[in-house]
Amino acid sequence: METKRLVFIGVGGQGNLLASRLLGEAALSMGIHTVVSEIHGMAQRGGIVESAVLLGDVSSPIVSGGEADVLVGFEPVETMRALGKCNKDTLVITNTHPLPPFTVAIGQGDYPTVEESLEAISSRVGRLIALDGNRIAREVGNPLALNMVMLGALLGSGAVPVEPDAMKKVISSSTKKAFLESNLKAFDRGMEEATGTRAAG
Amino acid sequence: MHKLLTDSPGKEMLLLGNEAIARGALEAGVAFATCYPGTPSSEIPEQFFRISQETDLYFEYSTNEKVALEVAAGAAVSGLRTIVTMKHVGLNVAADPLMTLAYTGVKGGLVIINADDPSLFSSQNEQDNRYYARLSGLPKLEPTNTQEMKDMTARAFVLSESLELPVIIRTTTRLAHIRGAVTLGDLAPRKTRTHFQKNPFHFVCVPAVSRNLHKVLLERGAKAAKASEDSDYNRVEGEGPWGIVANGVSYDYVKDAVADLGLSDRVRILKLGFSHPLPRELCLGFLKEVEKVLVVEELEPVNETELRAMAQEARIDVPIQGKGVAGLSRLYEYDPALVRKAISSYFDVPYQGPEPVDTSHVPELPGRPPNLCAGCPHRATYYAVKEVYGQETIYPTDIGCYTLGLLPPISMADFVICMGSSVSSGCGFSRATDQKVVSFIGDSTFFHSGITGLVNAVHNNHKFTLVILDNGTTAMTGHQPHPGVDTAPMGVDRTRISLENLVRGLGVKDVHVVKPFKLKKTIEAVRATLEYDGISVIISQEFCPLFAKATGQARKTKPFRINEAKCKDHRVCIQKLACPAMFVEGERVKIDRNLCIGCSVCAQICPENAIVPVKD
Numbered sequence: 001m002e003t004k005r006l007v008f009i010g011v012g013g014q015g016n017l018l019a020s021r022l023l024g025e026a027a028l029s030m031g032i033h034t035v036v037s038e039i040h041g042m043a044q045r046g047g048i049v050e051s052a053v054l055l056g057d058v059s060s061p062i063v064s065g066g067e068a069d070v071l072v073g074f075e076p077v078e079t080m081r082a083l084g085k086c087n088k089d090t091l092v093i094t095n096t097h098p099l100p101p102f103t104v105a106i107g108q109g110d111y112p113t114v115e116e117s118l119e120a121i122s123s124r125v126g127r128l129i130a131l132d133g134n135r136i137a138r139e140v141g142n143p144l145a146l147n148m149v150m151l152g153a154l155l156g157s158g159a160v161p162v163e164p165d166a167m168k169k170v171i172s173s174s175t176k177k178a179f180l181e182s183n184l185k186a187f188d189r190g191m192e193e194a195t196g197t198r199a200a201g
Numbered sequence: 202m203h204k205l206l207t208d209s210p211g212k213e214m215l216l217l218g219n220e221a222i223a224r225g226a227l228e229a230g231v232a233f234a235t236c237y238p239g240t241p242s243s244e245i246p247e248q249f250f251r252i253s254q255e256t257d258l259y260f261e262y263s264t265n266e267k268v269a270l271e272v273a274a275g276a277a278v279s280g281l282r283t284i285v286t287m288k289h290v291g292l293n294v295a296a297d298p299l300m301t302l303a304y305t306g307v308k309g310g311l312v313i314i315n316a317d318d319p320s321l322f323s324s325q326n327e328q329d330n331r332y333y334a335r336l337s338g339l340p341k342l343e344p345t346n347t348q349e350m351k352d353m354t355a356r357a358f359v360l361s362e363s364l365e366l367p368v369i370i371r372t373t374t375r376l377a378h379i380r381g382a383v384t385l386g387d388l389a390p391r392k393t394r395t396h397f398q399k400n401p402f403h404f405v406c407v408p409a410v411s412r413n414l415h416k417v418l419l420e421r422g423a424k425a426a427k428a429s430e431d432s433d434y435n436r437v438e439g440e441g442p443w444g445i446v447a448n449g450v451s452y453d454y455v456k457d458a459v460a461d462l463g464l465s466d467r468v469r470i471l472k473l474g475f476s477h478p479l480p481r482e483l484c485l486g487f488l489k490e491v492e493k494v495l496v497v498e499e500l501e502p503v504n505e506t507e508l509r510a511m512a513q514e515a516r517i518d519v520p521i522q523g524k525g526v527a528g529l530s531r532l533y534e535y536d537p538a539l540v541r542k543a544i545s546s547y548f549d550v551p552y553q554g555p556e557p558v559d560t561s562h563v564p565e566l567p568g569r570p571p572n573l574c575a576g577c578p579h580r581a582t583y584y585a586v587k588e589v590y591g592q593e594t595i596y597p598t599d600i601g602c603y604t605l606g607l608l609p610p611i612s613m614a615d616f617v618i619c620m621g622s623s624v625s626s627g628c629g630f631s632r633a634t635d636q637k638v639v640s641f642i643g644d645s646t647f648f649h650s651g652i653t654g655l656v657n658a659v660h661n662n663h664k665f666t667l668v669i670l671d672n673g674t675t676a677m678t679g680h681q682p683h684p685g686v687d688t689a690p691m692g693v694d695r696t697r698i699s700l701e702n703l704v705r706g707l708g709v710k711d712v713h714v715v716k717p718f719k720l721k722k723t724i725e726a727v728r729a730t731l732e733y734d735g736i737s738v739i740i741s742q743e744f745c746p747l748f749a750k751a752t753g754q755a756r757k758t759k760p761f762r763i764n765e766a767k768c769k770d771h772r773v774c775i776q777k778l779a780c781p782a783m784f785v786e787g788e789r790v791k792i793d794r795n796l797c798i799g800c801s802v803c804a805q806i807c808p809e810n811a812i813v814p815v816k817d
Contacts (some may be wrong), residue, residue, distance in 0.1 A: 064538030105779070
């Protein structure tokens with residue numbers, strides 16, 4: 001199959017490492033060659049957390065600058081910070097809910113408006129799917145399900161050869177019972193949002 | 202049951218590199234495991250810790266890496282299959298036993314997992330530990346993916362026993378933290394009990410014995426060289442007039458680059474998996490077959506230098522290059538594009554990859570450095586010390602979460618080089634300057650290598666204050682226990698050593714135990730050390746909130762909120778504490794009640810008493 005290089009970017013605690021791992025599990029369950037890479041350690045103390053998923057005939061575990069087919073960003077400014085991974089054809093899927101870093105609160109920087117961020121992203125890459133994943137997660141009754149919303153949006157975009165059923169099976173086997181229903185709902189809602197954008201071209 | 206105990210040979214699982222190593226050890230019937238945790242190796246012992254609670258595998262978090270290796274040595278020379286894991290700088294701590302354990306060798310297989318950190322994702326340096334194999338004369342294996350991490354670990358035990366030498370497996374951050382498919386093999390039974398065969402003229406390394414043992418090591422090294430020659434971890438792949446030599450994760454980048462550049466029929470790759478000793482005949486054969494050679498290896502030019510020496514000795518006149526070719530540097534980790542570019546440049550093959558988008562005019566982005574967590578007790582301790590000692594005091598610090606005290610607004614880290622250096626360097630700073638000195642060290646780091654420094658400080662009549670940040674766990678690396686921890690909530694029975702008794706036992710007279718969330722009392726205790734003529738130790742005791750939450754020991758306090766009627770927007774709270782639970786919205790400071798754990802430190806410093814617990 002064609003190689004797919006995905007980068008997940010987010011802030012410690014948003015669950016993007018889990019999202020990339022689950023995507024890898026689902027791909028593997030479909031017989032797709034998969035490598036996932038994560039950065040642990042310091043990044044977990046409120047810093048930026050990055051992971052990569054490489055699907056298909058590829059051995060390298062990371063994605064170089066300009067080489068991401070898909071960038072999944074869990075926070076708009078962090079999505080923008082990771083733009084160097086993108087090229088003019090990259091699909092970017094971003095959560096629009098801002099999480100300003102504490103440096104802003106102590107006056108060491110300004111947080112751009114979400115509109116500015118989205119404009120800077122969409123003017124540079126092939127396609128942008130922007131959704132308020134936190135709102136959707138709240139609406140399904142599980143504020144921690146942002147990563148499920150983003151996974152749904154990724155599959156809804158049609159950009160990866162992973163079947164939603166395979167994805168849901170993996171989500172089901174790795175979610176605590178109390179959160180299962182809301183996680184699956186969050187995944188479906190994410191998928192719906194992105195499928196809509198696909199139809200619109 | 203722990204997933205790594207899955208007894209289904211042939212089953213494919215997506216495993217973290219570090220999990221794959223643990224599985225490999227289990228497949229070899231490992232009976233004994235020790236470590237000191239350190240990123241990027243920490244997930245290996247994490248598996249052993251849990252597995253040891255379900256099986257008869259012996260596992261311990263040792264006090265430091267030297268201790269871990271010596272404990273492992275006792276088990277391995279007695280005959281048990283043993284594994285010890287540590288990060289690259291951990292092997293510096295364990296270098297002393299390593300060098301002479303190479304002389305005695307082992308009876309049961311001993312595998313030393315050593316994780317390098319190119320690009321310094323979470324380390325104080327990026328030393329290349331392949332040199333340790335050369336320094337000690339021990340064999341070394343370098344896997345390139347998760348499957349090999351498992352397989353090589355299992356095979357390393359067999360190799361270790363046949364050579365009677367410890368075997369080092371070198372990973373890097375990238376390999377340790379990838380997840381990839383691993384096909385499981387059989388789980389071997391464990392032999393957990395043995396009888397030590399005395400042999401003082403082999404195991405007691407006095408000069409007369411060691412003179413002979415050095416010879417033994419060289420003989421075993423020669424056997425290792427033969428094993429390397431025969432190993433399928435060293436092999437030539439492909440055909441063609443151009444040669445590329447690669448090891449570790451670089452091999453993956455090379456393999457992809459050769460395919461991307463369409464060079465499969467022109468390049469042969471020498472893959473070095475059993476990379477010390479190098480397979481000399483295989484290397485020479487390879488060098489003779491090619492017109493030019495590119496060596497791709499992260500960090501130091503280890504293989505490059507050895508290959509050049511081999512070529513010179515065998516009078517093979519082939520250009521060999523590595524460092525200096527288009528971006529192949531001794532610095533930092535490599536990536537696929539960098540390696541592709543180097544290959545394209547060295548062999549003069551055009552390649553145009555996708556161009557990164559132009560980011561020169563995106564809005565300026567605020568930084569997002571890592572930060573102490575909301576409710577982290579270190580923040581309170583730092584605040585209290587700064588209130589008394591101010592900005593002019595020298596603050597030697599140490600290795601742990603609290604190293605983040607480097608960043609503003611705390612800005613209380615002036616010197617750190619390695620584990621334990623806060624205490625001993627404090628001795629030097631206080632003697633060499635007229636400045637006041639307050640050193641910071643974590644509880645786990647103090648047990649690891651702060652104790653000897655403190656003995657030195659007391660014995661040599663130094664004068665400074667040591668703050669032991671006792672958060673009841675080894676927080677930075679993922680909440681492992683240490684000798685000062687009550688391990689009962691983690692489900693294991695270990696003897697707890699009282700930090701206070703220990704410090705007093707070392708001869709410190711001025712000891713203060715404080716609860717940092719009681720700011721006023723903490724500041725009073727700090728003030729009492731200001732004029733003390735000798736060594737003062739402040740033990741600042743409060744759980745890491747993440748650890749407390751994970752082990753059901755969390756505070757039952759309510760989160761706080763800002764009473765906006767009272768708040769006069771001084772912003773002392775946010776400016777001095779930079780707690781991530783605080784944010785500014787509509788020009789007013791707010792507290793995120795989901796992040797706030799109710800430590801109350803901000804409430805204690807608010808000049809208007811405008812920070813109050815939430816009511817419901």
